[in-house]
Amino acid sequence: MATKLTQIYKHLYGKLGPQHWWPAETPFEVIIGAILTQNTNWLNVEKAIANLKKHGLLTPNALANLDHAVLAELIKPSGYYNVKTKRLKSFLDWFLRRYGGSIEKMKETSLAGLREELLSVKGIGKETADSILLYAAEKPSFVVDAYTYRILTRHGIIAAEDDYETIKELFESSLPEDAQLFNEYHALLVNIGKNYCVKIPRCKICPLSELLGAYESENQET
DNA sequence: GACCAGGCACATC
DNA sequence: GATGTGCATGGT
Numbered sequence: 001m002a003t004k005l006t007q008i009y010k011h012l013y014g015k016l017g018p019q020h021w022w023p024a025e026t027p028f029e030v031i032i033g034a035i036l037t038q039n040t041n042w043l044n045v046e047k048a049i050a051n052l053k054k055h056g057l058l059t060p061n062a063l064a065n066l067d068h069a070v071l072a073e074l075i076k077p078s079g080y081y082n083v084k085t086k087r088l089k090s091f092l093d094w095f096l097r098r099y100g101g102s103i104e105k106m107k108e109t110s111l112a113g114l115r116e117e118l119l120s121v122k123g124i125g126k127e128t129a130d131s132i133l134l135y136a137a138e139k140p141s142f143v144v145d146a147y148t149y150r151i152l153t154r155h156g157i158i159a160a161e162d163d164y165e166t167i168k169e170l171f172e173s174s175l176p177e178d179a180q181l182f183n184e185y186h187a188l189l190v191n192i193g194k195n196y197c198v199k200i201p202r203c204k205i206c207p208l209s210e211l212l213g214a215y216e217s218e219n220q221e222t
Numbered sequence: 223g224a225c226c227a228g229g230c231a232c233a234t235c
Numbered sequence: 236g237a238t239g240t241g242c243a244t245g246g247t
Contacts, residue, residue, distance in 0.1 A: 038228075039230080040228080041226080041228095042227080044244055048244095076243085078244070079227090080229090080242045080244080081244080082242075084242090127229065127230090131228075145229090194228095
């Protein structure tokens with residue numbers, strides 16, 4: 001399996017090149033985006049983040065001091081805006097109290113310790129925590145998301161019943177513990193997920209199908 | 223006008 | 236523990 005995952009990475013990287021992820025200008029923006037994108041199309045998240053930027057509110061203190069109703073209105077395009085306002089607030093309360101709103105300070109905590117802390121914040125689940133760890137704190141924590149799951153199950157790399165930690169462990173035990181590698185790998189999976197697997201079910205033209213000869217055993221669409 | 227999207231917490235069994 | 240449900244916008 002280790003070889004296979006490495007092979008897949010090399011193939012995708014060779015075909016698609018570096019992905020320059022996460023799509024954000026600052027680590028703090030990464031975190032806000034990670035919370036806003038929960039079960040939500042990224043295009044909607046971009047609109048919400050643009051609203052915050054337009055008003056100069058993309059800082060921990062500015063957001064923490066906003067009224068619920070005002071913040072909810074600003075992030076409305078990203079959907080679930082009442083839930084996400086609470087989640088942003090609970091994160092910001094913790095981030096300001098624990099680290100004074102400093103990413104650099106936060107990065108001083110160990111990967112395992114910080115993951116546990118993040119998961120204790122209401123509204124931060126495994127995927128959001130790992131996204132923050134990897135893309136904002138630059139720690140080698142592999143992110144498993146809907147694209148990862150969908151792509152790997154479709155190509156028979158993992159089983160449908162495998163849970164989050166199982167899939168995460170699979171990557172982390174098969175690859176060098178390297179944040180930049182995890183970054184690129186996850187980004188490449190999202191890339192083909194967005195551009196091939198989602199748009200074209202059972203597609204045979206995605207770089208992964210090209211490598212694995214996917215779906216040969218499946219019947220054609222009727 | 224359905225159907226879907228980088229989840230998560232909480233209720234219920 | 237497993238399984239179900241509410242949360243909501245905007246693109247295709």
